[in-house]
Amino acid sequence: MQAFIDRELAAGKTTIVVPPGRYRVTPRDRQHLLLKGLSGVAIVAEGVEMVCTETTRALTIEGCRDTTVRGLTIDYDPLPFTQGRIVALADGKQVHEIELFEGYPAAESVQAFKYEIFRPDTRTLRFGSYYGFSVEKTGPRRIRVTKSPGYRANPFKPEEVGDIIVIGAAHAPGGSIPHAVYSNACVKLRLEDVALYASNCFGFLETGCDATTYLRCTIDRRPPEGDLKPRADARIRSLDADAFHSKHAITGPAILGCTARFQGDDCVNICGDYHMVTAASGAELRVLAKHTLNIEAGDPVELLAYTGERLPDAKVVRIAPDGRIRDAEKAFLARQQMNDGLKKNRHGSLTKAYKVTLDRAADLPMGSLICSMRRTGNGFAVRGCRFGQNRSRGILIKASGGEVSGNTIEGTWDEAIKVAPEYWWLESGSSNNVAIRDNVVRDCRSFAIAVYAFGGPRNIAPAGAHNGIAITGNRITECPLPNILVTSTRGLTLNGNVLKPSRTRELPEWVRRGMLGERAPEPVMLIRSER
Numbered sequence: 423m424q425a426f427i428d429r430e431l432a433a434g435k436t437t438i439v440v441p442p443g444r445y446r447v448t449p450r451d452r453q454h455l456l457l458k459g460l461s462g463v464a465i466v467a468e469g470v471e472m473v474c475t476e477t478t479r480a481l482t483i484e485g486c487r488d489t490t491v492r493g494l495t496i497d498y499d500p501l502p503f504t505q506g507r508i509v510a511l512a513d514g515k516q517v518h519e520i521e522l523f524e525g526y527p528a529a530e531s532v533q534a535f536k537y538e539i540f541r542p543d544t545r546t547l548r549f550g551s552y553y554g555f556s557v558e559k560t561g562p563r564r565i566r567v568t569k570s571p572g573y574r575a576n577p578f579k580p581e582e583v584g585d586i587i588v589i590g591a592a593h594a595p596g597g598s599i600p601h602a603v604y605s606n607a608c609v610k611l612r613l614e615d616v617a618l619y620a621s622n623c624f625g626f627l628e629t630g631c632d633a634t635t636y637l638r639c640t641i642d643r644r645p646p647e648g649d650l651k652p653r654a655d656a657r658i659r660s661l662d663a664d665a666f667h668s669k670h671a672i673t674g675p676a677i678l679g680c681t682a683r684f685q686g687d688d689c690v691n692i693c694g695d696y697h698m699v700t701a702a703s704g705a706e707l708r709v710l711a712k713h714t715l716n717i718e719a720g721d722p723v724e725l726l727a728y729t730g731e732r733l734p735d736a737k738v739v740r741i742a743p744d745g746r747i748r749d750a751e752k753a754f755l756a757r758q759q760m761n762d763g764l765k766k767n768r769h770g771s772l773t774k775a776y777k778v779t780l781d782r783a784a785d786l787p788m789g790s791l792i793c794s795m796r797r798t799g800n801g802f803a804v805r806g807c808r809f810g811q812n813r814s815r816g817i818l819i820k821a822s823g824g825e826v827s828g829n830t831i832e833g834t835w836d837e838a839i840k841v842a843p844e845y846w847w848l849e850s851g852s853s854n855n856v857a858i859r860d861n862v863v864r865d866c867r868s869f870a871i872a873v874y875a876f877g878g879p880r881n882i883a884p885a886g887a888h889n890g891i892a893i894t895g896n897r898i899t900e901c902p903l904p905n906i907l908v909t910s911t912r913g914l915t916l917n918g919n920v921l922k923p924s925r926t927r928e929l930p931e932w933v934r935r936g937m938l939g940e941r942a943p944e945p946v947m948l949i950r951s952e953r
Contacts, residue, residue, distance in 0.1 A: 423447055423472060424455055427465065436462055442469030446499070452478045452599045460486040468493030468615075473650065477502040477591070477622045478598040483605040490612040495619070496602055499650045500527045502622035502662055503536070504591040506565070507655075508583055515579040518567040519560075520587055525653030527591040529559040535590030536662045536686045537567060538813060539581050545658055547835060549580045550813035551686065557589070565589075588659045592622070601627045602661070608634065619644040621661040625685065630716075630797070632672040641665045641682040661685035665809075668692045670716055674802025674821050681808045689809035689834075693820040693849040694798030696726070698772060699790040700751050704783045708744055709792060710751065710772045712764070712848045717741065717778065717794040724851045726843075728789035730877025730910070732852055732887045735795065736780040744775040754788055759880055760846050789878045793850035798822070804829060815840050816866070822854040830862045838863040838901070841873040841888065855890040863898045868933055870898040874949075875910035880936070883910040885952050894918045902927045903943035911951040921945045 423445050430438040447454045454474045457465070463486075472494060474480050480496045483489070506522035522529060534557045538550035554570035567589070573579075592598065602621035605611055605628045617640040618625045625641045628634055646656040665682030666689065668675045674692050682689040695716055701708040709715065717723060719740050725733040747767065755765045755772060767773050778792065786792075802824035809816045810832035817826055819841045831838040839861065841853050852875060863870040875887035887910035895918040898905045905921045908914055923945055928934070934943070941947070 424450065431460070431463070437464045437466065440465065440467045440470045444471045444473060446473045446475055449474070449476050449478050449596055452594070452597045453482045454479065455481045456484070457482070457486060457489065458484040460489045462488045464490040464492065466492050471495040471497065474498045476594045476596060476598070478594045478596070479600065479604060480602045480621070481604070483603070483608055483611060485607045486611055487609045489608065490614060491616060492614040493616070495617040497644065497650060498620040500531070500591070500593045501620050502591060503588050503620070503659055504532060505586065505588050505655060505658060508581060508585045508587060511581065511583055514574065515581060516569050516574060518581065518587070520565050520567060522563040522565065523654040525651055527593065528562055529565050531591040531593055532557050532559065532565055533590040533592050537587065537589045538659065538686060540586040540588070540658050542584055542586055545586070546811060546833060547813055548582070548585055550835065586655065586658055590662055598622065600624065603627070605631055605634065607631065611635070612637065613639055615639065619660060621663070623662055624664045624667050625661045625682070626665065627667045627669070628671065628675065629669045630671070631668070631675070634668070634671070634675040636666060636675060636677045636680055638679045640680065641685055643684045659684055659686060663687040664691055666690045668799050670694055670797040671799040672796060674799030674824055676803045677805070677807060678803065679806045683809065683811050685812050687813065688815045688818050689812060690804055690816070691818040692799040692802050694793050694851055696791040696793045696843070696848040696850040698848070699786045699792055700754070700788045702784055702786040705780045707778045707780065707784065707786060707792065709776045709778045710747055711774045711776060713771055715741070715774070715776050716797050717792070721794045721796050723780070724793050724795055725784055725786060726791040726852070728787050728878045730875055730881060730883030730887060732883070733784055733786070736782055736784060739779045739781055742777045744777040746775060747773045758789065758878060760848070764848060791845070791848070791850070795851065798851045800824065810834050819853060819856060820844070820849055820851055822856065825857040825859070826861065827857065827859045828861065831866065832864045834866045834868070836868045837872045838866040838869070839871045841891065842875055845876060845878055852887045853891065854888070857892045858896065859892065860895045863896065863901060865900045867902070867927065868929060869907045870901040870905045871896065873908045873911055874937070882950055885910060885912045885950050887911070889913050891915070896920070898922065900924045900927070902929045904945060904947040906946045907937065908947070908951045909949040914948070914951055914953045916946065916953070
C-alpha cells in the first residue's frame, strides 16, 4: 500500500484511489503507512482494509496540509490484546488464574498493560482497570495475574470466576511505537469514515495540529461475522486506550458524528500542557517544562496559583534557558499529588528550566502552573457522536471557545462529560465560553456532567478558574447523584436540563469523598461557583 501511494504521489496525482481489498501490511520503521509533507491530497480508501501485521503504529501523518484520508479500515493480526476467562481466584482475589481463548494471542505475548474484566452475561465491564499488577505465564494459553499489594485491603473486589478478561499483548519484532493513527503538525487534516478495530494504545492521537476534522470515524469492537479469523469468543474490547486524543492543537479538532465504544480509556481528551512555576520575581518566572516548553514569546498564557486561583491572563515577552532542575525543586515534586512519572522525572519530564518573562508581575509560589492559551485546542467541537461502555471518561475538555452538543454517552465508568484541567497529569487548561447542550447521558457510574478545578493541594479552586460555561437542554437518566456538578466557575448558565437520577447507583466512595466531602449529594450541585 505504501509503494502504491508513493508511486501515485510521484506521478503528481492529488486524488489517489486505493483499489478496494484487504491488504496485509508489514511495517517500515515501526509504521505500516506514512504520509508526510502532503498538501491538497486526498487518499480515497473506500472498501480498503489495512491489516497491520505487527503491534506497532498503523498510520503516521506528519506535516500535512489540506489532506484527506477517507474510508480506510484498520485492524491488527495478531491483535494488540488477548482475551480469556478467569478459571480460579486465590488469596482473597489477589490472584487470578486465566485461560486464554483460542484465536487470540498466546501467553508468551502478554504484557502487564490494560487489564480489564467483563461480565460474561452482558459483556460489559465488571471492572477496569487494575494497576501495578504482575503477569506470569503458566502454560501456552494460561496466565496468572497478581494484583499489587495495595489492593489487598480494598473491599471492592467485583471479579468472579467465569468473568472474561482482556489484557495487552505484543508482537513487534521490528520494534514498536504507540497509537493506531498519529498526526503531528498538520493543518486542516480531514479523516473521514475511518474505522479502527484495534490499537496498541490510543486510536487517534494528534499533536500540534490545527483544525483537524474527524467525520463519522468509528472505534468499536469488531463483530465476529467480519473478523479476520475464527475465535472461541467474540472480541470484547476495541482499543487498548483513548479513542480521540488531541494535544497542543492551535485550533481544536471537530469530532463530528463519530463513534467510540469499548476502548480501554477515554473517548475524547482535548488538552494542552501545564508547565510548573518554581519561583517568581516580579514579571520573571522560573519554569520547569513538562517535556518541551511549548510556549513562545507573544503567546497569551494562563496562570494558575498553587492554591488553584486563576490569575488574570498575561502575555509572554521573552523566554531564555535557565539550567536544570534543582534539588529543592526535586524535593518539592516528590511531595505533590501528581503522576509518579512526572514526580520522578521519567523521560526527562520537569527537568529543563526556563526563565519566562511576562508583560506584568505575577505572584506565583512554587507549584503554580503556566500554559500557552494558543496550544490547548480552543475552538473545538464534539457534536453528534456516540460514546461509551469504556473504563474512563466520555468527553474530557481542557479547552475554551467550543461546544459539546448532541452527543449520546452511555455506560462510562467515570464522568460522561468532564470540563477540568488536571494537576495530576499537568494537562491544561481551564475553560472559558464552553457550551454543553442537548446531550443524552445514560447509565454512567459517576457524574453525568462535571465542571471543576483543583489546586495543587487538592483543594477546590475558587470561582473564576472557569468562565462562561453553559449547560442547557441535556437529558440525564440512571446516573448517580449529583447528575451535574459545577465548581470554580464564574458566569454559569443552567437551564432546560432533564434529570432522572438512578435510585440505586451511588458514586464510588473515593469519588464522593474527594469531590463532595461531607456534603449530601443533590441532583445539581454548585460549589464555589457563580451564575
